[in-house]
Amino acid sequence: MDSTHFNKVVYPDALSMAQRAAQDIAECAARAIAEHGRFNLFLGGGSTPRYLHKELVTEPLRSQIDWDKVYLFCGDERFLPVGDPEKNETMFRETLSGPLNFPEERLFNMPYLLPAEHAAEVYEKTLREHLVGPVDLMLLGMGPDGHCLSLFPGSPALQEQHKWVVSGPGLNPPAGTRITVTLPFLDQVSEGWFLIVGADKKPKLSAIFSGDMSFPSAVVAQRLKKCNWLLDETCNP
Numbered sequence: 001m002d003s004t005h006f007n008k009v010v011y012p013d014a015l016s017m018a019q020r021a022a023q024d025i026a027e028c029a030a031r032a033i034a035e036h037g038r039f040n041l042f043l044g045g046g047s048t049p050r051y052l053h054k055e056l057v058t059e060p061l062r063s064q065i066d067w068d069k070v071y072l073f074c075g076d077e078r079f080l081p082v083g084d085p086e087k088n089e090t091m092f093r094e095t096l097s098g099p100l101n102f103p104e105e106r107l108f109n110m111p112y113l114l115p116a117e118h119a120a121e122v123y124e125k126t127l128r129e130h131l132v133g134p135v136d137l138m139l140l141g142m143g144p145d146g147h148c149l150s151l152f153p154g155s156p157a158l159q160e161q162h163k164w165v166v167s168g169p170g171l172n173p174p175a176g177t178r179i180t181v182t183l184p185f186l187d188q189v190s191e192g193w194f195l196i197v198g199a200d201k202k203p204k205l206s207a208i209f210s211g212d213m214s215f216p217s218a219v220v221a222q223r224l225k226k227c228n229w230l231l232d233e234t235c236n237p
């Protein structure tokens, strides 16, 4: 496994992983702002990011990040009405943008517009208009089936060669349609970090770190220019 895409750091628990990741994000933000005047951050979905967001909105890290120069985007979304508790946007607002009083003009959530294909097209337009410069950091999680973003094993979205954002079936609960950035979009990303906790992820991580490239998380890691894996002990292969 090459260290550029499969560099692994293991932490005793989710809290210590989140604390270190938050410190590293503050440093990443400072570098990006120094280099090109802003920090373009893609937030990760699911439940694991809650640990990280709590660290980011709490002192001392809250003050260490120049939030006025941060632009928040998301890599995928459960295609549900605004306010649905299962949406990643709901988690973002509850745990990060809300506590920060983060301004809407720099917060780019995926829209709920019917049909889902239209929502994907609109978000792609949003990215092409408002993502100025590279994605400095994309935060990722991995499901027990090895999916990441909303790129599930066997998902047609994995075959997309041109679009940056597509809609597709959510093969796992919560079931239903998903919106996700695609593999071609990852060429805009400078660096990705997987933050993964939980023993249910261990089997797939064991396969991936043994060289199995068949799971979407491994394919995404390999496509990124650089990818780090931050794990807690329970999922460490």
Ligand code: 6PG
Binding pocket: 044, 045, 046, 047, 048, 049, 076, 077, 078, 088, 140, 141, 142, 143, 144, 147, 148, 149, 150
């Ligand atoms: C989603 C995510 C998904 C998530 C993983 C891990 O919308 O579900 O984007 O890729 O990151 O499923 O989820 P947990 O952090 O809840 O384990």
